[in-house]
Amino acid sequence: MTFDIVIRNGTIVTASDVFTADIGITGETIDTIGHGLTGHHVVDATGLLVMPGGIDGHCHIEQEEADGTVHEDDFASASASALLGGTTTVVCFASHVPGRNIVTQFEDYLRRGQNSRIDFAVHQIVTRTDADTIEKGIPEIARRGVAGLKVFMTYDDFHLTDGQFLRVLDAAKASGLVVSVHCENYDAIRHMIEAHLAAGRTDAHAHATSRPPCLEREATYRAMTLAELVDHDIQIFHVSCPEVAEEIARARHRGVKVSAETCPHYLSLTEADLKRNGFEGAKYICSPPLRTQADQDGMWSYLRDGVIGIVSSDHCGYSLEGTSGKARHGRDADFSLIPNGMPGLGTRMAVLFDAGVNSQKIGLTDFVRLTATAPAQRYGLYPRKGTIAPGSDADLVLWDRTQQVRITNDLFQSRIDYTPFEGRLVTGWPAMVLARGRIAVENGQVLRKPTMGRFLKARSGPQD
Template identity: 50%
Template sequence: MSDETEISTGQTPDQFDLVIRGGRIATASDVFDADIGILDGRIVALGQALSKGLREVDARGKLVLPGGVDAHCHFDQPSADGSRMADDFDSGPRSAAFGGTTTVIPFACQQKGQSLRAAVEDYHARAKGKSVIDYAFHLIVTDPTAQVIGQELPALIREGYSSFKIYTTYDDLKLDDRQILEVLALARREGALTMIHAENSDIISWLTEALEQDGKTAPRFHSAARPAVAEREATHRAISLAEIVDVPMLVVHVSGGEAMEQIAAARARGLRVFGETCPQYLFLTADDLDLRGFEGAKHICSPPPRDRASQESVWHGLANGTFQVFSSDHAPFRYDDTTGKKLRGENASFMHVPNGIPGVETRLPLLFSEGVGKGRISLQQFVALTSTNPARLYGLYPRKGTIAVGADADLVVWDSTREVTIQNEDLHHNVDYTPYEGYEVTGWPQIVFSGGNVVVENGELIAKAGDGKFLECGTPDILL
């Protein structure tokens, strides 16, 4: 047994607040049978035949997992185009909890010309008193002025916002190479982790204009406008910039083999480059953008889903360590809504369709069923990808992301045999579709605990709005 899991051998309380008995506990490194004793929201004992709890949960025949950490999701994020996200800090975290996630990290997004601190204050106001589970914030830096670089961002990093995202595409978000270098240099000085959305903006705009001139504007052409080479080039460039500065970096929502090769090659050379992927790159393909009428707009996201070969590449990357993190990239826009996918109507060009798909609730069941259930990844890898590694990378470990003495009692009693057909009517987000409608999965949460308190039990919400706490993130662990 590794150092990650501690077994209590000393004196334990006469009575726990909660004891979860007889479950098969899984961490990123171990699988073992034990009782879990919880007091004041923390795990205080792991062992056999622990003393009585005020509440007892029989987990025999079930798995007990660390609560999921979804480190890439978007809730109530303001936009520049008039679109509106369907999920706020009420519905989004609630949906996450029903899927077995107990910590979410969405984005406080700076608008061009806006103070970064103002963006953070606005996001706190949007979140206040709503979330049923704990949450932290990443920052999105879109306007790295002297004020932002010299004062605001360093101060915010020290206050617990230790990660931020930058873009190489989207006119209202992208930074040029010089700006990226300046931001990366600041991340090195302050010990922050930079996340990067890597696609070549000029390739995309050039191809988009050519497609539009030919009248090729249907949703399926979104994929043609954002080919794998655009992601590969930007990934290579981002890694090169990080290498110049000698700073860690995470490439987010990687879609397939070409970008993966850049990450794997960099890691083989000893660079601290990490990779994240998402469910859409395992379960969707470009064909899903070519549905009848405008339906393909439901699957528009960037980078777009690729092909079957890309799916297999991503599965291999999850198994061989190319990817350290598996996130939902939940970006919830309603389909049949003029503030969502139909922002410009049903005949709009793909370039005007808000990018993103929902997935915060289905992230864990999909990966467990198709990954662990079919032998593509181990149970320990599942825990690492969905909980432990994001907690480490974003400065929340070991408080979050593991089952160990001293950790928060964020736990999921997981029924590994329950068969579920995913249907949007059964989900708890505020989106009018799921891209995974009709998928049959095996494995689903039975009871979800946050800080030792029940959030969801047998399909019923127990927690109240505002039970979740804001988390200040510490120094990222970049030694994965």
């Protein structure tokens, strides 16, 4: 049999195995894995790792905010950045701003997504718990294939009370949807911000000291307790430090249905970056904030043992400049007025590979599990996505583990005007990327056009 494309002699890496073989692709899917395969187009992958295309399960792309602004990276630019970094699927967020019901906003977001170069699934943010949202909206978007719900325990425009969170958990359980949670204590953070400002602490580093680990730990414990009460499945987003991971491990030990993710910036940057001169520290403001070097060092064991099962970018790019950027209130604005978030779609896989695999903190199979297989399972996309197997979509990244690249923002096609990893030297970079059986990136050039991505209707609940 002659296949459309054969990836020959690559070292195939899945979440469980490392072996050398050929991959035969017919149309958009993997047809056969074997030896001596023939194809109309043959790609020699000798010396390269062949892994499932990355799945970034936490991306804010072209997302509308309550103040009327829209995240700067649109689907065309963000999906280009993703491809250049080896990611072939994203799971992003539909808003729930005042004045429009949740179904309308879900539909509007799907229309925005039609301009994506890569396949995408959608989380739905929930910011209010009126009857229309709980009784009609959530069941309807579940029917339409939403990947899950997201709630916040902080931020003025987003946070839910415990009672509201319980109503969302009940509705999610009835519809078979995972609830992902941003865990920080809203009232305590407001108290800390007021105290910092009263003391004249306005610098970027005050963002970290006003949101200490104990406030993330407390909110995580509370979220898991409420999920335990309802007996429903939740995911803790962007775990920043070991003491939060330890709470999650304890909850899992007593049977709570909880999973967790972290992000490359918590594994490679520290709160010292917030102390950079002038307005530079603003680039590193995100929530939860960056933690200490000791916290960073302590996170890796939780990735190896699966307590933290996913590494996502939490791509939430605000440029430094511009009317919606971090300097929107001026370069002398206090830390509480600076938008939270950093770009990371293009850098996620390379930074994790360099910081984790090259330093032997995680193995190759761990890398694939964290960046592709586990998010596919978590969001109901597996085995179509997240693995290399007959019948799976031919989303593949051919990875040169020896290539050294110094990260600069101009490597990507992002609309964001900076990367927090500017100047960082990494070893390991995509040599080629395929998306649904077609070469999407070659020689550093994006070949896949906007509108070629598809909405992925997720199956309810995690898939094994």
